[in-house]
Amino acid sequence: MPAHKRILLKLSGEALMGDDAYGINRATIVRMVREILEVTQLGVEVAVVIGGGNIFRGVAGGSVGMDRATADYMGMLATVMNSLALADTMRQEGMTARVMSAISIEQVVEPYVRPKALQYLEEGKVVIFAAGTGNPFFTTDTAAALRGAEIGAEIVLKATKVDGVYTADPKKDPNATRYTRISFDEAITKNLQVLDATAFALCRDQKLPIKVFSIFKPGALKRVVMGEDEGTLVHV
Ligand code: UDP
16 A cells, blocks of 8 residues: 555656756656656556756856846746656656646646646646746745645655765765654754755645655655655654
C-alpha cells in the first residue's frame, strides 16, 4: 500500500537537462516520466510543479542586467515549456496529463482553476502546474508549496540531484551523513537548505511535510511513495 494518496512532486528544470548543458534531454525526460507512471499505477494521485532553470532563470545567466520582473516572467514561460514537454512525454507513455498555467496563455494551456485541478486528480489524471505562482520574485519551490497546500497534497516531494538533506555538503565533506528525518525547527536551527525560505515557511505553517530525494536514483520515487527509507523527510 502506498503511504500517500495525493502527492505534489517538484522537479527542477535542471533535472530535465540530463548531461546536456541546456534544455530538455529526451532520454532523461522519458526516464523521469516512467518513474512517475509507476506511482500513478499504484493509485497515487500525482500533481507536478516543474521549474525552468534549464531554459531561463530570472536572476542568472541570460537575465543579468534585465529588469527583474520581466526576467521572472520569462522564467515562468520557461516552466510552461517544460510543462508542455512533460505532458507530451506522458501522453507518449500512455498517461493522461493536464497542464494548468498560473498566467493566462489560453491558446496554449488552460488556466489554473483549483476545483478543476481537484477534479482531474480525482479522475486519475496527472496535473502539471505551469508558470510557478504566476508572480515575479517567487520560485517554483514556492509554487510547489502553494499548490501542494491548495490541493491538499499529503506531502511535497522535492526531487534534487542529491538523495536527501546532509549534515554538510557531501561533495566537500566525505564525513557528511544523510538525515533520514528532521523537523522543520531542527532544519532552521541547523541552517539546512531544504526549499527556498518562502516555500519552507509555507510548508511549515501548513504542516505540509517535505521529502527530499533524488530523481536520478532509479526507483527512488516509488520507494518514497511507499514510505520506505529513501531521502530525507522534513516533518512538523
Ligand atoms: N519564477 C517566478 N515566479 C514563480 C516561479 C518561477 O518568477 O512563481 C521564475 C523565476 O525567474 C525563476 C524561473 O521562473 O528563476 C524558473 O523557476 P525556478 O528557478 O524555480 O526553476 P528551477 O530552479 O526549479 O529549475
